[in-house]
Amino acid sequence: MISLPSAWPAVGPRPATLWRRLTRNAGAAAGLVLLGGIAAVAVVSAAYVPHDPYAIAVERRFQPPSAVHPFGTDDLGRDVASRVMVGARISLAVAGVVLLVASGVGVPLGVVAGYRGGLVDEALMRACDIFLAFPSFLLAMAIVAALGSSMANAVLAVGLAWWPRYARLMRGQVLALVHLPYVEAARALGAGEARVLARHLLPNCLAPLLVQLATDAGNAILITASLSFVGLGAKPPMPEWGFMVAQGRQFLLTAWWVPIAPGLAIGATVAAFMFVGDALRDLLDPRLRGRRA
DSSP states (O other): OOOOOOSGGGTSOOHHHHHHHHHHSHHHHHHHHHHHHHHHHHHHHTTOOSSOTTOOOGGGTTOOSOSSSTTOBOTTOOBHHHHHHHHHHHHHHHHHHHHHHHHHHHHHHHHHHHHHOHHHHHHHHHHHHHHHTSOHHHHHHHHHHHHOSSHHHHHHHHHHHHHHHHHHHHHHHHHHHTTSHHHHHHHHTTOOHHHIIIIIISGGGHHHHHHHHHHHHHHHHHHHHHHHHTTSSOOTTOOOHHHHHHHHGGGTTTOTHHHHHHHHHHHHHHHHHHHHHHHHHHHHOHHHHHHHO
């Protein structure tokens, strides 16, 4: 009886081993701690914030950071710290939805293109080329302009602009695996296409996909915040970080805390995801593991 590997062994360590290695990596540990703190703030903000993030109180506008208002107040007297806390929940949800849309479209198409080949592969890759011919931010702006300016459309636009990178990634992985002996053995034993794809190909493509998702999570927050910054995303009074920076930039010299607080939140979240993504790449790429050994 031929034993057929079905998951992680072909490409990297098992999840438990990977987690132990991640926690021992200084950059990954810092990123995980930072992400854990941001996630905790997002969860807590659903039940508690120090002040109503939407309450307008012009009598306390532009108050500097203090014990009562750690990040000060904005031009409408709203507590910036409370708005940043609520914004954490929004930004993490944005990252999740963007990656779900991009990978949900790109991964199946890339797997089909790599496995089928021929005209199917050619058609799907030329469609990817069309999308990749435009900078992703400009393409996302065009999609939002066509659909209408809103936060939901901005998230959808970024996901649709990013699907080709996942399609190309998965196509390359499937092409590298589809003719390996264990896949041929599965076919010889009578496994159908669906079983070969689901049990023998997709699990062995998880490592590069995981690295891509971790790296893109921070970029998703950044590009969606950029769309809000140019007026194509969040609308008042939503406390989305990019929109808060856009609203507060005119007060940078007089009330610096208004744009700086959400800007630092964006930077910290993006950096945390980048730390984790880089560490995952180092741990899962055999060439990098051998070079650092």
